Amino acid sequence: MQIQNPVLPGFNSDPSIIRVENTYYIATSTFEWFPGVRIHASQDLVHWNLVKNVLDTTTMLDMKGSPSSGGIWAPDLSYADGKFWLIFTDVKITDGNFKDLKNYLTTAETIEGPWSEPILVNGVGFDASLFHDEDGHKYLVQQTWDHREYHHPFDGITLTEFDTGTMKLKPNTARTIFSGTDVRLVEGPHLYKINGEYFLFAAQGGTIFTHQEVVARSKSLDELSFVVEPDGPFITNFDTPDSYLQKQGHGALVSTPGGEWYYASLTARPWHHDNESSIDPRGWSTLGRETSIQKVEWDGGGWPRIVGGHGGQTFVEAPKDAIFTKAPADHSQHDEFDDATLGINWNTLRVPFNEKMGSTGNGKLTLIGQGSLANTFDLSLVARRWQAFYFDAETKVKFNPYSYQSMAGLTNYYNHSHWSWIFITKNDDGQNVIEVGENKGGLRNGSYTSYLRDHAPVIPDGIEYVYFKSENRKESYTYLYSFDGDNWVTTGITLDAAVLSDDYVVREYGGFFTGAYVGLAVVDYSGYNSTAEFDNFDYKELGDYKETNGSFSWQKSELRFY
Known part of the structure; x- marks a missing residue:
């Protein structure tokens, strides 16, 4: 089988992918549309079925009056301690110097739920994710927002310890672990521990045609201890204007039972009118930001690389241990x-x-x-x-x-x-x-x-x-x-x-x-x-x-x- 991108066509952005035993799950952003947070499932990474809309009551989510493209930004799905954990951001302002957002946590023993009543976590910044370390500690990893006009609004990636006893953060443990590169607009962080090292995946460049994903790693979670992958970025289409897929960046990493690696990313497929350049403007993405999946290999220096180059591919080799998943041929x-x-x-x-x-x-x-x-x-x-x-x-x-x-x-x-x-x-x-x-x-x-x-x-x-x-x-x-x-x-x-x-x-x-x-x-x-x-x-x-x-x-x- 081959993965054909995008795997989730039409407005399925900011994918957070995980695997629980033989089943893969992807959670995507829904913004002002209700219900909030769509979850698709697959056992082959090729065919996907929508199985759950998580935030489906007003006790879970109430966005009345929220601005267009406010609401649910970049949910993070994880699995630990025998249950699913979902972090999501509810944004109340999209224009201007402020965002006025809140991050929440909800959990469930099965993907179908019931999901617990959301717990308010903080409002430091959007795109929050939950990292479950091997030693049992948990950390909230998030973009940090700065409203001050004399600072860049994207103020790095902050790490804060989460206390599972009180189900609250420990604000005194907060520290900036990565400030991004000169590309700026660092957001969408996901943290992993692989072969004894911490790997931070983060988006940069804004979710437009300059979008990209960078990878940094560190042996610790100390302040500003992460070093950026050489010869990056990890994935981008900024310099591949002729590619079928564009805007790839913000996403998450997953491994297969057989030890292969894949990366789920947002993407877009712009088209242009006959009288327009295909480069500038690069086109019009009427289907919104969709989800693609690329295969990942590890180089001699222990860094992850997109197979086929950082521009990604439309057709990608499926996992060797894929279990065929029945799904409709289209979305009629x-x-x-x-x-x-x-x-x-x-x-x-x-x-x-x-x-x-x-x-x-x-x-x-x-x-x-x-x-x-x-x-x-x-x-x-x-x-x-x-x-x-x-x-x-x-x-x-x-x-x-x-x-x-x-x-x-x-x-x-x-x-x-x-x-x-x-x-x-x-x-x-x-x-x-x-x-x-x-x-x-x-x-x-x-x-x-x-x-x-x-x-x-x-x-x-x-x-x-x-x-x-x-x-x-x-x-x-x-x-x-x-x-x-x-x-x-x-x-x-x-x-x-x-x-x-x-x-x-x-x-x-x-x-x-x-x-x-x-x-x-x-x-x-x-x-x-x-x-x-x-x-x-x-x-x-x-x-x-x-x-x-x-x-x-x-x-x-x-x-x-x-």
């Missing part, structure tokens, strides 16, 4: 909303799906209109990640809007200021119509455009349901509608997918760490709680999209998730 999803709870792939923003948003079951999803798609407090939106460049998303909705202030439909969404949708609303003549709206850059909350305006299609009398479709084709996407589910009419509006990418958002907003979503939403900012019923939802991945003799045909790519 069809939902008839028969169950009383939302499926594992659905997310909401900041808080769990609740009665204020609506209900699901008996063949329909009911959503109650609240705030606009720019709202960070009260929003009725359920959505799932884009996990392929080419896909169709479709739904069937029944809705009778109160006024132009009430809307219901299908959305492609990045954050509060970057999104679009096709929806049912009312025009000034009291008719139910179809509109396409887009919110994108220019202001902090974006600038909004109504594309159909005075020419919005009127929904004929007697039509109970309207069908909406989004056809997503890597660089662009368009919306269609139908009154019978068979005959589709294009809106004629083609939207630039780049607007829903980290690389577009970073130009104007301090939080740019997630990825594009597609989903269902109802808005009624009049406060009259207009309600819509969605009969079904279909997300179908399409493989490669190629033009042949002037017509389009579907062909499965050699790259399974491409």
